[in-house]
Every structure is written in C-alpha cells, then in structure tokens.
Amino acid sequence: MINFNEQILESDAKLSINSRGFNYGDALFETIKTSYGKLLFWEDHYFRLMASMRIMRMEIPMNFTMEFLEEQIQKTLDANQLQQASARVKLMVQRQQGGLYLPNKNSVDFIITTQAVPDDFYVLKDDFYEVDLFKDYYVSPTLLSTLKTNNKAINVVGSIYAKENNLHNCLLLNTNKHVIEALNGNVFVVKDKVIKTPPMADGCLKGVMRKQLIDIVKKMPEYELVEASISPFELQKADEIFITNVIVGIQPVTKYRKKTFKNEVSKMLLQKLNVKIRLSSSN
Template identity: 55%
Template sequence: MINFNGTIITQDSNILTQNRGFLYGDAVFETVKIVNSKVLYLEDHYFRLMASMRVVRMEIPMNFTMEYFEEQLLSLTDKLSISNSARVRITVYRNDGGYYLPTNNTISFLVHASAIETVSYSFEEKEYEVDLFKDFYITKQLLSSIKTTNRILNVTASIFANENALDNCLLLNDSKNIVEAIQGNLFMLSGNKLITPPVSEGCLNGVMRKQILKLAKTIAEIEIVEEVISPFELQKADELFITNVIKGIQPITKYRKKTFGVNFSKEILTKLNEEIAAVV
C-alpha cells in the first residue's frame, strides 16, 4: 500500500512507485522533429541516444536498431495523424528493481508526441531578453553532455526566468563560464568569428549545434571557434542565438543593457531550411 495525495491505495495502481526514471532520474531521452514523415537528423539522434545509454550502463536490446527507433517514433505520429510536423520525445528508462544499485540494466521506453504548427524553422522578430542564472551551476563532466531526465537545474532556471520576466537564461558551469541556455546550445557572433562553448565545458552535445557548425563552414568569411565564453564577452558580441532541433534558431536581442542584431541568425536559418527542404 502507498499514500498517494492523501489516499491509501494499492501500490500496483500507481506505476510511478516502480519507475526508476521517476524515483532516481535513471533515464535518458531524445526529442526529435518529424517533417513529412521523416525524422530530421535521424542518425545523429539515434547514435546520441545509444551513446547516452552506454554512458549510464543501460543494456541496449539487440532489436533496438536505427530502423526500429525510427519505426517507433513514426508509428505514433501516424496514429495521431501529425506526421506532417511533430515534436516527439522518446524516454528510455532502466527497468524497476533495486535502489541506487539496480537489480538489472534492461530498459523500457515511452514515446509521446505533439503537433507543431509550422514545418519550416522560423522566429518572430521581437525582443528576446536573457540574463545569467547563477543559483546553480553545470559541472564539466560527460554526464552534462547527454540528455538525462535529471533536469532540475533547467526547471529551476525556467522558473527564475519567468519570475524575472525573462525569455530565457544562460547557464554557467563551475568555472563561471557560460555553457548554454535553458533549452539549447549558445552561439556568439563577434566580428567574423562564430563562437560556441566546447562540449568539454559541460554543454549538451546538441544535434542542432552540430548542424549549425556544419552550415557555418559554408559561409566563407566566417571563422568557427569552439572556445570558452565568459559573461564579460557577451557585452562585446554582435549577435547571440540559441539552437535546438524543435525551434531551430532563436536569436537573443537583449542581455542587460546590450542589444544584438539578427542578420546572421536569419542567414543561417535560411540555409537550415534550404537543407531540410532538399531532403524531405
């Protein structure tokens, strides 16, 4: 028996009591965008999920191939009739048993999906203000670069942003350098140099981050650098933008008293949409 919201019920009627993802954050996940029944950047998402499972020592089933992964995502969006444009998340969690030490490393997974209104990536040209979140810090370690369900820092930072009428926050690592935004990687344009923090600083090894780095290399005058970004350097930037696979690119227009342009963001967004249109 358990007490659930003040009512005594049988334990079997509440699956959360046996879910290690809920009890210990013992789960990893991927969020993908589906366009015209095609998983964007399928290979990147699949191999990042496999790598994440290996890092936390989950047992990968023999049938969990890339084709199987794709099939599980599309079967749900097809059923929901949203395969034209959808956001889909797959959460992989270790099966129940044990406390901190699991009794086995086998896994189960859960997929859920929702429709996205637009197929192409776009952004509204309106003020988008950010500030630093300094209550808690990301550690410079491998676990910070994968998507686990332990996202309490991001949740707390989101509440802080909402309480302070901010659109987003920039997260710092334990060296007080900027790592990423609440829900995406950060890029900074300074002159002709496009800078993003290296994964070794503790940022997520983002799928869209990889695409932006690749596309930026096609712009002749742009120098691409993965290096540390200190809060002081934000004041000298020409542009700042956030990337993830659902939103694509989100320009930052204001940080404290500094305002930023969006011209490069528009250029790279156009290239991104052209690349996607060519494959879907």
C-alpha cells in the same frame, strides 16, 4: 496515444510508481522534430542516444536499430494522426525498475510521446527576446552534463527564475564561471566574422541542432567557427547571440542586460538550415 515498449496505449496510461526514471532520473530522452512524417536529423539523434546509453551503462537491446526505433516513432505518429502535420516527438529510454541507486538490471523500457507543433520548417523568431545569467546554481563540466537525462533540476529552477524576472530565457554557467548553454538549448556568440560556441569539455549539451549549425558554418569561408569557452564579459561585446534547439531551430537574443543585438547572422543561418532540410528530404 503513447508507445510503451511497442504497445500503443491511451495517453493517460499510468507509469509505475517504481519507475527508475521517476525515482532516480535514470532515463535518457531525445526530442525530435518531425515534418509530415519525416524525422529531422534522425541519424544524429539515434547515434547520440546510443552513445548516451553506453555512458549510462544501459543495456542496448539487439532490436534497437535505427529502423526499429523509426518504425516505432512512425507507429506513434500514425496513432495520433500526425503523419500529415509537424510534431514534437519525445523518445525516452529508462532502465527497467528494480533496485535502489544500484539497479538490479541494466535492461531498458522505451516510451514515445508526440505533440503537434505549428511550424513545418524553421522560421525566424524576431520578437523581443531578453536573457540574463542564472547564477544560483552551476553546471559541473563533466561528460554526464552533456547527456539529455531526466536530471534537469537546474533547468526547472532556472525557468522559474526567468519567469519571475520577466526574462525569456537564462544562460547557464559551469563551475568555472563560463557560459555553457541556455535553459533549453545551446548558445552561439557572434563577433565580427567569428561564430563561437562552448566546447563539450565545458559541460554543454551535445545538441543535435548545435551539430547542424557547426557543419553549416564550417562550409562558409567568410566565417570562422570556434569551439571555446565563453566568459560572461564576452556577451556584452558580441554582435549577435542566438540559442539553438531542434524544435525552434534558431532563437535570436535581442537583449542581454543593457546590450541589444542584431539578427543578421541568425537569419542567414536559418535560411541555410532550411535549405539543408529540403535537400535531405528530397533525397
């Protein structure tokens, strides 16, 4: 079952051929993890969506409050019997159909879909995980690159490249040849007591899990959090590399080219992340 503009419809409901999300990628989305009906980091997702809609010049409906959208997500979870499980929720907002590149209007539709996921909290993924650079295409370091839009051609082609080369993931570069993110999440590099992640100015996604980990690390006096450009040369000198998103949490990288990595910092941060979630759930 899906939720289209407050209506619960069968999952095979047809999307209009004139959908602007389909025709022009004129859409934004949030991927949210829920655990037994609890929306993890919902406030951060909501404010990112609102900021993204403003950047895309979409009209924000008067009823698009945090409470309204959460109610619609809960309604969709309930329709799919996922209130007592963990789930991946996709909340997509697209400009209403009409026009060509220039839309006829800036009002929006929303669509909510759900899918069960196995883990209630985040668990350490310590299996072999190899990555390499994807250098066929580059990301422009602009504000639009930081948004979660339906324009994901580089992620699709990069994912196919990774599969063809027996890789678990690839790291994307911007036009300045700086490492900005993975195909499905933000990237962090650990060297000694410095934990480094690319800045928004380099064109990386404004990740919700990225924000959680930055907040956690900044409260740890033994580590320094640095938001700065990362060159490919730094990867082979790192002690650890890990990838973050709200569904997996933290994915440690075990191999990049000939270099293998530890996961001590990843493991420690994952524990702190789960504690943060438990504390927020009990409030």
